[in-house]
Amino acid sequence: MSLAHELADPLQVRLLRLLRDEGPLSRAELGDRLETPRTRLSAELDRLVAADIIAEAGPAESRGGRRSTLVELNPRLRFAGVDLGATSIDVEVVDARMETVAAYSEPSDIRIGPKAILHRVNELLGKAKVEGAYDRLDAVGIGVPGPVSFRDGVPVSPPIMPGWDRFPVREFLSREHGCPAVVDNDVNIMAIGERHGGVAHSVDDFLFVKIGTGVGCGIHLAGEVYRGSDGCAGDIGHIQVDSQGPVCSCGNIGCLEALFSGAVLGTQALEAAKSGRSSSLEERLAANGTVTARDVALGAMEGDVVCIQMIREGGRRVGGVLAGLVSFVNPSMIVIGGGLAQLGHILLAEIRSVVYRRSLPLATGNLPVVLSELGPRAGVAGAAVLASEIAFEQAL
């Protein structure tokens, strides 16, 4: 895949990943798992110990014969994950084992521009430092809600992020924190999060479909994020699903995102509440002064037929697009995440029904379509994992 990793020492990265994901391991066990001769591995370990990236952690349990020594990642390693949404900032600091040591989440508005947003990110990270979450960061990973040049570490013509076009996000964070930084699209980091610690654990070929304010898709092939030749692969929100449909914000007609997304569902919900078509939404509007996609989910749980129909109709649209992609890419799992995943099983059932009906039997014979396990944490968790990968590649 077109990865940034290509030039890194594979042994170093593989070794550090293994310690991150499995914890302390004996030298003997590492040799077995990495299929590396003893002398080569010893040299590598000595190098990483000298650089303070890994540490000895006492004797391992005996396997017979000479005792082996346990090694682990330096417990002081810290990675920051940042997930910028259209209307939110999520920040986490994690340790060497990807355990959360500090987490902040707050509403925001991506449109206030890169300087104000990234300043706030730095404030939150500063707060974590003051509170003792870290002495220094080893890498920062950040996801943004728009297309990114992964190679250059900048957003590229992001439609909902005025002022961010080609802003040097990676350089800005790297300089501030004196460590490597990495910038990716929000859907890609969610897919990475879900593969590391969620429902797609150890699945090599899967699609992560985010249905939130907009709709996008993270593509994981052969265990790696696939970003496409310009870094904008996965932009499924603008696939046409109805040639007679409404005009989309992108200027085309009948895009998926113009027919089903958080924004569209909110508008539909308001209309159904005002017209009185849905008594459940009408009541919520009266009580709260507004209704959103969340109210549609709650209405559906109470059995409101109009709410259920709105979700089914959306699921049918998403399912139609996914059916085509399943025939095209033949993945082994589809994960549904993002804010609208809260619509839950009604949405999932409709998506499944269309995908299973419309794709080739060979491609769907064994194709789970499941909800994200990490939910709102998928992005920030994935950003931290991506940060660790960059740190592992650039160590030494």
Place this chain on the structure above:
Amino acid sequence: MSLAHELADPLQVRLLRLLRDEGPLSRAELGDRLETPRTRLSAELDRLVAADIIAEAGPAESRGGRRSTLVELNPRLRFAGVDLGATSIDVEVVDARMETVAAYSEPSDIRIGPKAILHRVNELLGKAKVEGAYDRLDAVGIGVPGPVSFRDGVPVSPPIMPGWDRFPVREFLSREHGCPAVVDNDVNIMAIGERHGGVAHSVDDFLFVKIGTGVGCGIHLAGEVYRGSDGCAGDIGHIQVDSQGPVCSCGNIGCLEALFSGAVLGTQALEAAKSGRSSSLEERLAANGTVTARDVALGAMEGDVVCIQMIREGGRRVGGVLAGLVSFVNPSMIVIGGGLAQLGHILLAEIRSVVYRRSLPLATGNLPVVLSELGPRAGVAGAAVLASEIAFEQAL
């Protein structure tokens, strides 16, 4: 990517590929190009010379200092490529440099079953042997018009190939010719052919769209064929393009293939000829007793409006599907091949127009949509390249 290659020695394969594609190289040049230390490379070369896979080819031109020796692939190496179509058999034998030394092409009918078809393939290969094209084959590659389990070397539930389901094609050919064999989908081998010796030369991420009796897509990512988790990736013929469209042979409604393919165009042409709507097709029907997709192409070249419209309508359908795939996979090139590529520039112009209009600017800013360069030879050339790859992996 999910490749069969994973376990092979990368150095061996990289070295043999380089000699295949560039011809004789000096030991010094090989060391530079493969970025391999001299002692490691020498050991590898000695091993391959001893096994008669490569040969010394005299002294290289001096680069100053000690003269280096040229090495080349053993000129006696021979690979066979076989491309089975729904109604044709193409066979080629190529040498170590992928130059054709024998080629046969004849009409056939895939429905007569694997034994009869493969028997005929063996007869054609036998004929090549008698005519002096080879003493023994080093590998055979074959493409079939249906889904294939690449790992198992067998067709899997191929819709238009009765009797072929799970027939051990690889084993059959391997036993007959006493060499490794490899089986793939016909579209994948066309993509491989086009990347090795055609318009997609050195392009890492591209889609090869075959429009023939059916419609399919070969997916090349990061320089390798992407086959998906069950080996059926690229089956775009059954993506729905019109929910009110005709019933497809697969049982679903409005599949791309049910609206535009060689078969559909033939039916449409016959209807337009009989009804007299197209005078060009009417004349051809009278003259030849039948009309096919080829007559539509000829009619369009003469300016027949009905023929032009039929091609444009088809291009619009294909373009609509490709626009979605471009947003999804962000390739750096699209190649149009297969029998209907003979519809030429009218088809291409319509596909381009829809793709450029409907995909994201970032993804299409630099996206050539071009016709196959190898034409009918793409499949058989790719099968021979695939054969060489298998031979390179399994050598020693």
